[in-house]
Amino acid sequence: MEFKTVRGMRDFLPEKARKKKFIEETCKRIFELYGFEPLETPIVEELSLLTKKGSAGAEIEQELYTFEDKAGRALGLRFDLTVPLARVVASNKQLAMPFKRYQIGRVYRYDRPQAKRYREFTQADVDIIGVSSVLAELELIALSYDVIKALGIEAYLTINSRELLESLALASSVKEEQLAECFRAMDKAEKLGWAAVEKELEEKGINTELLDIVKKNDLNAAEEKIKERKLSTKGLEEIKELMGYLKAQQLSRFVKVDLALARGLDYYTGIVMEIKIASGPSIGGGGRYDKLIGLYSGRELAATGISFGVDRILDTIEDKLPGETKTKVFVTAVSKELTMQALELTQNIRKLGINAEFDLMQRNISKNLEYANKKGIPYAIILGPRELQAKQFKLKNMESGKECLIGLDELEKLREIL
Amino acid sequence: MEFKTVRGMRDFLPEKARKKKFIEETCKRIFELYGFEPLETPIVEELSLLTKKGSAGAEIEQELYTFEDKAGRALGLRFDLTVPLARVVASNKQLAMPFKRYQIGRVYRYDRPQAKRYREFTQADVDIIGVSSVLAELELIALSYDVIKALGIEAYLTINSRELLESLALASSVKEEQLAECFRAMDKAEKLGWAAVEKELEEKGINTELLDIVKKNDLNAAEEKIKERKLSTKGLEEIKELMGYLKAQQLSRFVKVDLALARGLDYYTGIVMEIKIASGPSIGGGGRYDKLIGLYSGRELAATGISFGVDRILDTIEDKLPGETKTKVFVTAVSKELTMQALELTQNIRKLGINAEFDLMQRNISKNLEYANKKGIPYAIILGPRELQAKQFKLKNMESGKECLIGLDELEKLREIL
Known part of the structure; x- marks a missing residue:
């Protein structure tokens, strides 16, 4: 009998392991340069934490590795590093604010394994807790720029705002209770194409008018429509404020607004971000989740973060990374x-x-x-x-x-x- | 509802996380100093790998976290880093020998949680595959000395030989098929005391005569008894050869022979080792497992390794470790x-x-x-x-x-x- 790795998981033999470590160590160095502190949480969490309503959403629940321990506890393997962070912040009231932590660790999703998609993968996360202004997003973007520069990657960052998207969706006759589902569908556009998204929305009885403006990425049209219906312009103003800061910091060439960016997880509340290789896939993403910590403690705290996909980066730039032995x-x-x-x-x-x-x-x-x-x-x-x-x-x-x-x-x- | 960490697992808040990272980075530095290369394997493995007969033994099987994925695969969380290494070596026949790898990662055992015992803990392992001489053990011991010195720990290393113990047990009327059980019982002496070990052996119908020599740690009496019965002295000779090398390397003050050292896992075949804090518990251990790789491939390969218990080290010397922020x-x-x-x-x-x-x-x-x-x-x-x-x-x-x-x-x- 030949023993293999479990489907969707892989070994990193020395050369590849060295390249993976190079990515992780580069992330760590830049994270510490920005004053982030390490935090480590278990890989195994209570299932009730991982499936808490209002947190990640229904799709993630279907992708969970769940099991019972010998005492009958319902457990699961973490699917990201954000929900465990929210648990830590909710239950450690003594933490000084802002709490800026990084964590580099493995997460698990029972996804259909495809080329370059794994069921066990490593994320490198930075999060800022306690800051509600877009200075937090600005810092995350400046840091992201430094990470990709240090790794020698050609990439750019797209931003959008869940609040802006929400106003736009409501202005386009999407019902309040359909919003989460609508954004989850939109998030699949890159993978499945807009036709598939439109079809999914139609099947779910969600108005698709929104897609016209989104697909064209027309910020002026969006603003007009939101103002016409007298809906909240908060999301729009935050995007503008952030773009102003980015310009002052000479980072505006690195960042593009993309109205199509939704990010699948339910917990996002404000600005969302995605880092994309110039000619290809997303290598990271994140956003603001001001309500998540409140879910676990009743104490709401502003929060935003970004996550780098270590495996995705490795698979994309493997040839360029230093893989030689450290033995001299x-x-x-x-x-x-x-x-x-x-x-x-x-x-x-x-x-x-x-x-x-x-x-x-x-x-x-x-x-x-x-x-x-x-x-x-x-x-x-x-x-x-x-x-x-x-x-x-x-x-x-x-x-x-x-x-x-x-x-x-x-x-x-x-x-x-x- | 308050969410907590799962029983037996813990968070590392920044100060503690920095101390843990200091231990891990010190291990990594010394491992690379000795020419070890990184290897990373998944945390989730096929259950059949983890429970393979002849590998870790029955006690570990009772401590496994096991589950099924959605396709009905029987899986488990790894309980050590040695069995996954054996799988990698068994299925990658192209690896140049000797294969010297390190891995620092989390492992899982559903143990009764006690003070300073965790169900999720981190091990820092180095292993040498393909070397049958005691030069491999010598290198692991020299490396262990450097690790504990770099961490500022007062510790010593005990060694014994499974082969010596086997000869001694057979000479003391323990039956061939009782050996594994006998050593598993002996391994609990430090935790439960010799009286409990004696009782367990008696209950299992295992002759306890062996314990007289073991408890006294009388190497001469052991040699006499083995020679008297004309049993194999290979274990004894290896210990002597190793002690000779250690003397030449000025390491003999760091190392003591301890006939009571058995190490619980079934896969050990030759010299076994344990690192102990001067006034307290074991902070690491390992030994030779020349038959383990053959179990997974039919291709036998000499192998030996040592594992540092990162959590045990952290809990023991936490006060002395640098925990200050790296923000300047x-x-x-x-x-x-x-x-x-x-x-x-x-x-x-x-x-x-x-x-x-x-x-x-x-x-x-x-x-x-x-x-x-x-x-x-x-x-x-x-x-x-x-x-x-x-x-x-x-x-x-x-x-x-x-x-x-x-x-x-x-x-x-x-x-x-x-």
């Missing part, structure tokens, strides 16, 4: 009699903070060089009896093949060479 | 009119690679200083109209209260001060 040198002795001396040399190199691998299999030199080469280790050290007698060892550049001799008492030299 | 400076304007200038200053500070938080809530100075103080941010920058006119800003040391003026064009100075 492979140390081997020409004969077994010199094992202890080679080992001592290796330990002394490690004391300098240089990542070194030692020949544990006691193979011959050609086998060892072949192995070091296959692993992409840039240097090899060969210790032979003659060199040892002269208190030296041979350092070989694996790429150029060049060799030089270094004294056992000049190990510091390695710091510069390696 | 909090930037605030004295009035809302200066928001954009303060924001620009913040972004320029971040461009220098200095972690900076900006006043997103637009509060007054005293509230902001109170917040920065509560969060332990060491410096505050205050931007006022007079300073701005002089192209300067005020930098305040939050601990001493001392203030100084810095020019907007001398930002580089901050690199030295912060």
